[in-house]
Amino acid sequence: MFWTIIVLLVAIAMFLFGGVVVKSDGKKSATGQVLTQIVVHKTIKLVSILLIAGCVCRLYMPIYLTHTNPGILQDMVTAMQEQQNAEKNKAVRAYVRGHMGEMIADAPIWGNPDAKKTIFLWSDYSCPYCRRVHSELARVMESRDDVRVVLKNFSIHGELSDVPAKAVIAAKLQSNEKAAALDKKLMEKDYFTQDDMKDRAKLGDKIKKNVMALASGVGLDTAQLERDMKGAVVARELKNVRDLAQEFGISGTPYLIIGEQAFPGAIPFDQIMTALDK
DSSP, rough: HHHHHHHHHHHHHHHHHHHHHOOOTTTTSSSHHHHHHHHHHHHHHHHHHHHHHHHHHHHHHIIIIIOOOTTTHHHHHHHHHHHHHHHHHHHHHHHHHHHHOOOOHHHEOOOOOOEEEEEEEEETOOHHHHHHHHHHHHHHHHHOOSEEEEEEEOOOSSTTTTHHHHHHHHTTTTHHHHHHHHHHHHHHOOOHHHHHHHHHHHHHHHHHHHHHHHHHHOOOHHHHHHHHHHHHHHHHHHHHHHHHHHHHTTOOSEEEETTTTHHHHOOHHHHOOOOOOO
């Protein structure tokens, strides 16, 4: 801004006094010199006018954008986001088409495993926004039978996330239905309390005990579940979840891929349904 004002002042000075610099006695000057002086004088005027116009525009633009017409900033941001989303969706579409089987292989599936429409859901059981989108997805699943939700359990919050994420992945080895039932319980019930958080040294053990109680309640063999949680399938799926998060630039939860479109955040029922029908 400082240099813009300096340039503006210089341009005004050029416009007002530029002719003085090249002014001379026309009687003593050759005709060619007079013409040259006229050209130089007009050039200085033109350059000064252009500089003044440019500086005024530069100085006025912030006022225009922030006071006169601030809506244009929102339009610019929206257009940029739409462009970024279009590029991201193009990358997602290309990847999903080529790696669908790999993305599903070890993941728990909610709904009909052979459904024609697929929703990939990156979520964390300690995330309140994930619980919100989970309830919206439950409405979707109740209203149609052509959709499956592939659960990509993203363990973000350490010991708050690790045991439930591993348990639901391992539960798939007993059945998708039981894995989905455990997923539902973990999203609907608190598997740790604020009192549990006071003793961090025992928090992991308390969470494991509570998760196993929920697992037993949905009919899972908890002894087998504990063994499977330490196995290769769970390790491979957690790695796949992390690798895909890096591939798609996922840094938080929830994150959905519906068909071939990416949706970061807890999107509502209507938006999910619209995306499924595209």
